[in-house]
Amino acid sequence: MKSRVIIACLILGLAGIACSPLKAGGAQLTLGTLGATLQLKDTMLFTAVPIINTGTAAVEDLVLTEIKLNFGTLTTPSLPYRFDVDMLPVGDSMVFDADFASTPGALFTPGKTYTLTVGGTYNVGKTRHKFTLTANVLLAPASPGEANISTTKTISPHTVTGAKFPHIPAVDNDKDVNTAAPPVPTGPFVPLTPTPTQTMMNPANPLGEATPILSGGDPPVVFDVNNSLGLTSGTTNGTVANGSSGAKFDYGAVEPSGAVTGGGVIFGTANWVGFYSTDGVHFTQLDPTKIFPNDAV
Numbered sequence: 222m223k224s225r226v227i228i229a230c231l232i233l234g235l236a237g238i239a240c241s242p243l244k245a246g247g248a249q250l251t252l253g254t255l256g257a258t259l260q261l262k263d264t265m266l267f268t269a270v271p272i273i274n275t276g277t278a279a280v281e282d283l284v285l286t287e288i289k290l291n292f293g294t295l296t297t298p299s300l301p302y303r304f305d306v307d308m309l310p311v312g313d314s315m316v317f318d319a320d321f322a323s324t325p326g327a328l329f330t331p332g333k334t335y336t337l338t339v340g341g342t343y344n345v346g347k348t349r350h351k352f353t354l355t356a357n358v359l360l361a362p363a364s365p366g367e368a369n370i371s372t373t374k375t376i377s378p379h380t381v382t383g384a385k386f387p388h389i390p391a392v393d394n395d396k397d398v399n400t401a402a403p404p405v406p407t408g409p410f411v412p413l414t415p416t417p418t419q420t421m422m423n424p425a426n427p428l429g430e431a432t433p434i435l436s437g438g439d440p441p442v443v444f445d446v447n448n449s450l451g452l453t454s455g456t457t458n459g460t461v462a463n464g465s466s467g468a469k470f471d472y473g474a475v476e477p478s479g480a481v482t483g484g485g486v487i488f489g490t491a492n493w494v495g496f497y498s499t500d501g502v503h504f505t506q507l508d509p510t511k512i513f514p515n516d517a518v
Contacts, residue, residue, distance in 0.1 A: 247278030255270055255356065267407070268337070285340070286341045289337070304317070319337075337356045381512065386511050
């Protein structure tokens with residue numbers, strides 16, 4: 222027994238909206254969020270297309286036999302195209318790259334809509350099924366390439382009132398708080414031209430001695446000391462200035478933001494901590510969540 226699944230998806234820019242296709246043997250294929258980009262002076266369109274199994278049965282031996290784009294000629298992959306993985310489990314996806322050359326005399330146009338058609342076959346158990354997926358691909362508009370720098374008036378400092386605020390606990394950054402982005406198409410290889418000189422780390426001169434400037438180079442950046450402040454960031458001590466200790470809630474930062482006043486007062490922040498010093502040696506820790514309200518950002 223063979224069945225045919227026809228799916229229509231509308232993809233806005235680089236975002237895809239999942240469809241509600243018919244099921245075939247318990248499997249249900251749909252297109253996920255699509256990535257697309259124009260290259261080589263709009264003569265090539267590169268896409269990265271995920272196929273998702275949203276059904277109740279695993280898909281086996283998924284083969285693509287048709288990949289079409291109106292006003293474009295498929296250059297890769299070669300058909301029929303078999304994925305490296307034999308099985309597409311329920312809830313999983315497979316991504317393939319499809320590259321298209323523009324038709325002679327007609328470049329791809331930023332902001333224009335093109336129709337992508339993907340077809341093939343797959344197994345559910347011992348039964349072979351056919352499918353066709355279609356998508357309208359709206360290319361992003363062209364960027365301006367260059368523009369004048371905008372100017373603004375002097376920004377007045379903001380003030381906060383109402384402190385001391387309740388402490389806000391650290392967020393568990395192990396959890397993925399960002400939604401998945403579209404897959405990135407694989408573009409053509411572009412060789413880089415090495416610079417005449419390399420950027421490297423050299424041993425610093427003894428403390429207090431000047432480091433010579435290489436011929437034709439810029440003055441070196443010299444860090445005389447790099448000591449931990451011994452403060453608490455998240456729930457781990459001593460990680461504000463010298464990096465991670467491997468703890469689950471370790472928010473150590475080796476790149477704190479800092480400033481110093483004309484009177485020699487140092488103020489800095491690093492992730493979940495703030496600190497100040499009046500002598501550059503002894504630092505007092507501050508809790509930013511108690512100084513600024515939770516809706517300040």
